[in-house]
Amino acid sequence: MTSEETTESTEAAAPTATLDGTIWAEVDRALSGITASAERGVLDVIVHVPPAEIVRALKALKADATLKFDYLRSLTAVDNEADGIDVVYHLYSTTARHNLTVKATLPPTNLFIDTATSIWRAADWLERETAEMFGVRFNGHPDPRTLLMPEDMDDTFPLRKDHPLAEIEILQGEGMGYSEEDQ
Amino acid sequence: MVIESAHEFETQDLLLNVGPQHPSTHGVFRMVMQVDGEVVRDIIPYIGYLHRGAEKLCETMDYRQGIGFMDRTEYLAAMNAELSYVMAVEALAELEVPDRAQWIRMILVELNRLSSHLMFMGAFGIDVGVFGTPFIYAWREREAIIDLFEEISGDRMMYAYLRPGGLAWDVPTNFVARCRETLTAVRQGIADFDGLLTKNEIFVARTQGIGFISAADAIDFGMSGPSIRASGVPLDVRREEPYLKYNDVKWDVITHTDGDVYARYLCRLGEMRESVKIVEQCLDRLEPGAIMPEKMPRMLRTPPGEVYIRTEAPRGEFGVYLVSKGGNRPYRLKVRSACLSNLQALKHMSVGQYVADAIIVLGSIDIVLSEVDR
Numbered sequence: 001m002t003s004e005e006t007t008e009s010t011e012a013a014a015p016t017a018t019l020d021g022t023i024w025a026e027v028d029r030a031l032s033g034i035t036a037s038a039e040r041g042v043l044d045v046i047v048h049v050p051p052a053e054i055v056r057a058l059k060a061l062k063a064d065a066t067l068k069f070d071y072l073r074s075l076t077a078v079d080n081e082a083d084g085i086d087v088v089y090h091l092y093s094t095t096a097r098h099n100l101t102v103k104a105t106l107p108p109t110n111l112f113i114d115t116a117t118s119i120w121r122a123a124d125w126l127e128r129e130t131a132e133m134f135g136v137r138f139n140g141h142p143d144p145r146t147l148l149m150p151e152d153m154d155d156t157f158p159l160r161k162d163h164p165l166a167e168i169e170i171l172q173g174e175g176m177g178y179s180e181e182d183q
Numbered sequence: 184m185v186i187e188s189a190h191e192f193e194t195q196d197l198l199l200n201v202g203p204q205h206p207s208t209h210g211v212f213r214m215v216m217q218v219d220g221e222v223v224r225d226i227i228p229y230i231g232y233l234h235r236g237a238e239k240l241c242e243t244m245d246y247r248q249g250i251g252f253m254d255r256t257e258y259l260a261a262m263n264a265e266l267s268y269v270m271a272v273e274a275l276a277e278l279e280v281p282d283r284a285q286w287i288r289m290i291l292v293e294l295n296r297l298s299s300h301l302m303f304m305g306a307f308g309i310d311v312g313v314f315g316t317p318f319i320y321a322w323r324e325r326e327a328i329i330d331l332f333e334e335i336s337g338d339r340m341m342y343a344y345l346r347p348g349g350l351a352w353d354v355p356t357n358f359v360a361r362c363r364e365t366l367t368a369v370r371q372g373i374a375d376f377d378g379l380l381t382k383n384e385i386f387v388a389r390t391q392g393i394g395f396i397s398a399a400d401a402i403d404f405g406m407s408g409p410s411i412r413a414s415g416v417p418l419d420v421r422r423e424e425p426y427l428k429y430n431d432v433k434w435d436v437i438t439h440t441d442g443d444v445y446a447r448y449l450c451r452l453g454e455m456r457e458s459v460k461i462v463e464q465c466l467d468r469l470e471p472g473a474i475m476p477e478k479m480p481r482m483l484r485t486p487p488g489e490v491y492i493r494t495e496a497p498r499g500e501f502g503v504y505l506v507s508k509g510g511n512r513p514y515r516l517k518v519r520s521a522c523l524s525n526l527q528a529l530k531h532m533s534v535g536q537y538v539a540d541a542i543i544v545l546g547s548i549d550i551v552l553s554e555v556d557r
Contacts, residue, residue, distance in 0.1 A: 042274050042490040071418075072405050074491065074519040078506050088504070090491050090519075094402055094416060097423055101491065122405025125527050148231035148556055159239055159515075 019045065023067070023098055030064040031057055044090075044099040051087070051104040055114045058102065061091065062119055068093045069100060075116070075126035077134040079161045084108050085134055089116070106136065115141040133159040194220055199538070203232050207310065207542045210552030214529075214545075221537045226530045230523075233556035241516040246272045246347055246483045249513065254341040256518055257554045259302055262288075262295040262332075263496035264554075265345040270426065271492040271505040272347040275485040283472035284349035289427045290362060290465045291332075291344070292494075293458040297369055298328040299497035300451045300458075303549045304376050307448065310546035311389045317379050324372035327365045334361065347483055349475040359466050366459055373455050381452065390445040394532040394544035397442060404531065405524040408499025409454060410548055412438045413446035420495040432464040444547040451549075484511050491519075498522050498549055518557050522550045 019025075022045045024038045034053045039046050049057045061069045069091040078086040089102040106113060115138040116123040127138045128147040135157040138144070146154060157163060202213035211232035217225040237256055241249045250265055257264035266288060273280060280288075305321025308314070329339050335354050336344035344351050355361075380386045396406075401414040411418050419436045421429045437453035439446035485507040493502040499521025506515040525548045533541040 042488055044491065046489075071402055073493065073500065074502050074504060074517065076504060076517040078515045090502070090504070094418055099424075099491075120405065121403050122524055122527065125523060146231075148234040150231075158236060163239075165239060165243055 023100065026064070026067055027061065027100065030060050030067055034060075041101060044101045046101040046103060048103050048105070051106050051113050054087075054102075054104045055116060055119070058089065058091075058116055058119050061100065061102070066096065067098075067100075068096050070094055070120075072116070072120040072122040072126070073099075075123055075130060077130045077136055077159075079134060079159065080105075081161050082108065085111060085136060087113055087130065087136060111135055112137045112139055114139045117142055133157055135160065196224060201542075203229070208545065209306065209550055212545075212550065212552050212555075216538065216541065218538055221539075223533050223536055223538060223541050226533055226541065228526065228529060230526070230552070230555050233553045235553075235557070237557045238516050238518060241513055243512065245511045246485070246513070249516065250343050250345065251341065253518075254343055255553065256557055257496060257498075257501065257551060258340055259551050260292075260295045260299045260497045260501075261340060261342050262291045262345070263299075263494060263501055265342065266292055267492050267494045267496070267501045267503040269345045269347045270494065271490055271503040272483070272485065274490045274492060275488050275505060275507050276347060276483060278348045278479075279476055280349055281473040281476065283470060284474045285427050286465050286469045287350060287354055287474070288345060289429070289432075290462050290469075291335075292427075293462045293465070294328050294331065294362075294365070296458050296497045297455055297462075298325045300455050301325040301328075301369075301372065303451055303497075304380070307546050307549070308380060308386075310543050311386055313380065313383060313386050317376060320372060320375050320379070324369050327368045331361055331365050346475070348479050349473075353474050359469060362462065362466055366462060369455075370459055373452065373459070377452065380448070387445065389540075389543060390448060390547075391441075391443060393444045393536060393540045394547060395441075395443050396528055396532050400531060401442070401528065404528040406499065406528055407521050407524065408495070408497065409437075409447055409450040410499065410525045410528075412436065413450045414442035415440040420493050420500055424493070426494060428465070428468075429461075431468075432461050434461050444543055447547045482511050484509070493519070496521060498551065498554070499525060501554075518554075520554045520557065522548065522552075522555045526550055526555060 018040045019038055024045050027047055034057050035050060037048045061067055071092040071094050073090040073092050075089050080086060084105050084107045087104045091100045104113060115127055125147055127141055130136055131138055132146045132149045196217050196219050199216045199218050201216060202208040203211040213229040215227045216223050237252045241252055253264040253268045254261040301321045301324050305318040308317035332342060333339050336342040396414055398414045398416045401411045401416060407418060415438055417436045417438050422436050434457045437450050439449050487507055487509050489506040491502060491504045493500050501521055502519030504517040505513055508514040529545060533544045
């Protein structure tokens with residue numbers, strides 16, 4: 001990466017001031033007992049939740065009578081290298097019509113998080129994709145096979161930043177059946 | 184003399200492999216069906232045959248180069264895919280898109296929706312067994328739209344016409360007249376389809392009551408587009424979170440409550456009529472003006488931040504999650520595929536149906552495998 005900028009936190013200086021008029025107040029109430037923090041994104045409020053509490057938090061957000069986040073738009077991850085991997089959930093409520101982004105940051109040494117498949121069935125394939133691309137392990141996933149990658153490609157994670165962008169021949173090495181003399 | 188069997192006649196389940204190279208799977212999609220006679224007991228879908236790593240590749244290219252990957256991701260509705268992407272870049276770079284560019288964008292994405300739904304009509308007719316005429320009719324009208332796109336962008340499928348901030352260049356001077364010409368053909372095409380399919384005996388017999396999914400299940404599976412609206416959920420990003428100028432034109436969200444394959448067809452047919460209405464209103468209100476913001480940097484850079492942009496593509500919500508850490512390229516780009524989420528519900532909709540009906544259920548989701556696999 002060529003960006004000269006340091007990757008300093010984008011969090012606003014006084015989060016409570018900038019979150020006025022958003023659904024953060026409701027979210028904060030629904031997440032009582034969970035240490036969550038929030039920041040204002042470009043469109044949606046971003047809530048940070050500890051990975052150990054993620055299922056409890058998501059369940060509370062779905063069950064809450066005013067929030068009703070019944071629709072999982074997207075589930076993915078972002079590799080922040082030394083800062084760990086963010087698992088990102090984009091939620092929507094089809095009845096109350098509001099959005100929320102939920103983030104759980106996993107340390108690089110412990111890439112385990114509980115599965116959200118019991119909350120939305122939509123999470124099934126999205127978690128399988130996130131697992132094979134980033135090496136995040138979703139505890140309790142009902143079908144932890146690879147989704148887009150070949151079945152045997154479960155030890156290398158293409159969307160991690162340390163994964164090289166290279167020809168498939170280099171990645172698979174001798175497996176491709178080309179020897180040095182053939183080329 | 185009647186001999187009564189002492190025990191039920193037992194059959195053995197058979198594993199039937201469909202695809203990845205099969206006309207009924209609309210691309211390289213494979214599913215292993217467990218069938219008991221003619222009845223599907225289980226389906227295991229296999230995807231990923233078209234995975235090219237578009238997300239990873241976008242991380243290595245600057246913002247303008249990424250547009251080409253969006254075309255190749257959703258090649259039947261490339262304008263819609265480009266739109267999500269450029270809107271994500273614009274949201275981070277805080278670019279203001281001029282009015283004229285927004286109206287033109289709206290015309291293009293709605294025309295692309297028409298061409299994509301026409302493609303569905305033709306291909307779906309074949310799935311169902313109404314071979315020949317609808318397919319050729321669909322191709323004829325789709326060709327008119329693609330010709331128009333070629334005149335504008337120079338390419339028939341991979342347009343790369345939208346740019347962060349606006350458009351690559353202005354449309355030709357005869358654009359409005361050509362659009363109206365195309366709309367006349369498309370309107371006739373929609374009427375033809377209505378006549379050919381909607382009350383067609385084969386078509387109705389094969390699609391009504393097949394592949395049912397309830398509203399609650401459709402929401403739970405994260406379905407979107409006509410597939411969820413056919414189950415009675417009025418989920419349409421254009422209406423719920425309006426972008427472009429969708430608030431300034433009059434149109435209706437088409438929903439049906441039956442939740443079966445026939446309802447999904449009717450939804451698409453109704454949506455085509457709405458798209459024609461939208462394009463007509465856009466053409467009336469199109470005025471001369473700038474197509475790019477006045478101050479555009481030569482190299483587009485974005486401040487650190489992240490955004491998840493969603494737009495309503497023909498198959499459902501096409502989302503782009505863009506994370507920037509500064510610089511001229513995405514730090515992470517995730518494409519939320521509508522088809523991937525819709526396809527998850529395939530097993531739910533097909534189990535208990537006949538094998539031939541499972542093929543129709545798959546057809547009714549209208550998958551584009553390159554969007555599923557990315």
